[in-house]
Amino acid sequence: MIVSDGVREVPAHKELVELRRRNRVLEMEIEIEILKRASAYFARENVLPK
Template sequence: MRQADRDEGIRNDGGLTTAEKKELTELRRKTRQLELENEILKRAAACFTRENVLPK
């Protein structure tokens, strides 16, 4: 009942609407994915840096 009231704009108690909850979940998923990709890129850059610095 409370959630339905929030979704309809009747209740304004600071809770999130269903659409806002869905958006928040999606944004958190995207953030985790970007953090993982960033970590992979950092490791790859470190690997390439070591390969280019050491004498061959």
């Protein structure tokens, strides 16, 4: 690792791996939120009289 002005630079490969991991986490969080909203919508649709 190269240190320049007190800042440590992460090799490109490690940074890419970390960014991809973070992207997967964010995608899962979005999917969970969508599923929660869909579940609430369909639960509400099945409970209320038509």
